[in-house]
Amino acid sequence: MGINQGLLPATKDEAGIITTRLDEIVRWGRKNSLWPLPFGTACCAIEFMGVVSSKFDISRFGAELVRFSPRQSDMILVAGTINYKLAPVLKRIYDQIAEPKYVISMGACACSGGFYDNYATVQGIEQIIPVDVFIPGCPPRPEAILHAVLKLQERIDKEPVARRGVPRRHEVVEKMRDN
Amino acid sequence: MTANDTARHDALVAEIKERFGGGVLDVDRSHGDCAVIVDKAIAHDVLAFLKNERRFNVLMDIVGIDCMNLPSYRERFELSYNLYSVPDDLRVRVETPVSELDMNVPTANGLWRSANWAEREAFEMFGFNFVGHPCLKRLLTHHEFQGHPLRKDYPLMGGQWCTSTSDMTEELNEPR
Numbered sequence: 001m002g003i004n005q006g007l008l009p010a011t012k013d014e015a016g017i018i019t020t021r022l023d024e025i026v027r028w029g030r031k032n033s034l035w036p037l038p039f040g041t042a043c044c045a046i047e048f049m050g051v052v053s054s055k056f057d058i059s060r061f062g063a064e065l066v067r068f069s070p071r072q073s074d075m076i077l078v079a080g081t082i083n084y085k086l087a088p089v090l091k092r093i094y095d096q097i098a099e100p101k102y103v104i105s106m107g108a109c110a111c112s113g114g115f116y117d118n119y120a121t122v123q124g125i126e127q128i129i130p131v132d133v134f135i136p137g138c139p140p141r142p143e144a145i146l147h148a149v150l151k152l153q154e155r156i157d158k159e160p161v162a163r164r165g166v167p168r169r170h171e172v173v174e175k176m177r178d179n
Numbered sequence: 180m181t182a183n184d185t186a187r188h189d190a191l192v193a194e195i196k197e198r199f200g201g202g203v204l205d206v207d208r209s210h211g212d213c214a215v216i217v218d219k220a221i222a223h224d225v226l227a228f229l230k231n232e233r234r235f236n237v238l239m240d241i242v243g244i245d246c247m248n249l250p251s252y253r254e255r256f257e258l259s260y261n262l263y264s265v266p267d268d269l270r271v272r273v274e275t276p277v278s279e280l281d282m283n284v285p286t287a288n289g290l291w292r293s294a295n296w297a298e299r300e301a302f303e304m305f306g307f308n309f310v311g312h313p314c315l316k317r318l319l320t321h322h323e324f325q326g327h328p329l330r331k332d333y334p335l336m337g338g339q340w341c342t343s344t345s346d347m348t349e350e351l352n353e354p355r
Binding site: 084085087088089092117118119120121122123 | 321324337340
């Protein structure tokens with residue numbers, strides 16, 4: 001997929017020009033340079049350190065450039081328990097990321113509140129921000145995070161470059177709720 | 180725990196009883212621990228005595244207890260001050276029953292600085308009103324939270340949404 005599908009130069013003289021569809025080169029760029037913002041609040045964030053480091057090496061998938069500013073990142077990786085006090089902070093940081101932006105919810109706590117079914121913990125971050133990929137586990141293995149990045153890349157590959165008009169998952173869910 | 184601890188606890192309890200007399204409601208000894216249960220009216224005096232005259236220089240924690248539906252209790256709530264003496268290597272608890280109808284308790288901030296956050300936590304979780312506390316605000320739950328989540332009549336999964344963030348300027352401006 002992507003850039004290789006474009007028309008390759010027919011002769012050696014034409015080398016240096018590759019033609020492709022704009023959508024595909026944009027997608028190719030997006031999916032291979034997912035700069036993550038680690039929103040780590042608990043032990044899942046320790047596992048994320050393993051993914052970034054040499055043994056698992058997330059840079060093989062182009063997502064190694066960890067940014068701690070929402071202005072510079074494409075993907076927020078929510079790793080850990082989110083409580084009600086932190087919810088407005090997470091929402092605000094998500095809002096500050098420029099489109100296109102993606103969300104990976106890592107671990108049982110971020111996905112569903114985990115075993116913290118109490119007065120303090122948000123029962124899944126999808127109540128606050130739309131999630132693209134969920135990773136189960138407590139904490140998930142580093143391979144699971146790599147799997148999530150690959151799944152996200154697949155998703156980016158399929159979606160239109162301009163996301164306008166394409167319902168996000170939370171919009172679909174809301175519509176179902178309304179019906 | 181050593182036999183020595185037991186003897187020192189005995190001596191301490193005798194001293195407190197002699198000094199505060201009828202204010203001492205009970206003494207609870209189990210598993211090598213010693214808890215002195217005192218009336219709320221003299222609780223602060225007992226703490227001041229232990230801090231100033233018996234070298235209990237560390238306030239480990241202040242624990243709130245909701246005694247609702249317990250088979251035997253004096254009042255709805257109980258406060259437990261867990262004290263430790265570094266020079267004597269001795270621990271003691273001072274417990275005081277607190278009525279649901281009068282949650283006012285004098286603050287221990289003047290005795291130990293660590294009482295500040297411990298009391299804020301006991302305040303938000305149970306609703307104790309620590310009279311004289313410099314900044315009695317919620318500590319762990321958010322500023323829009325209503326109610327006291329560790330009370331037994333608070334719904335277990337009663338999460339409350341928070342829509343705004345808050346800063347800590349008030350805490351920063353506290354006198355030191």
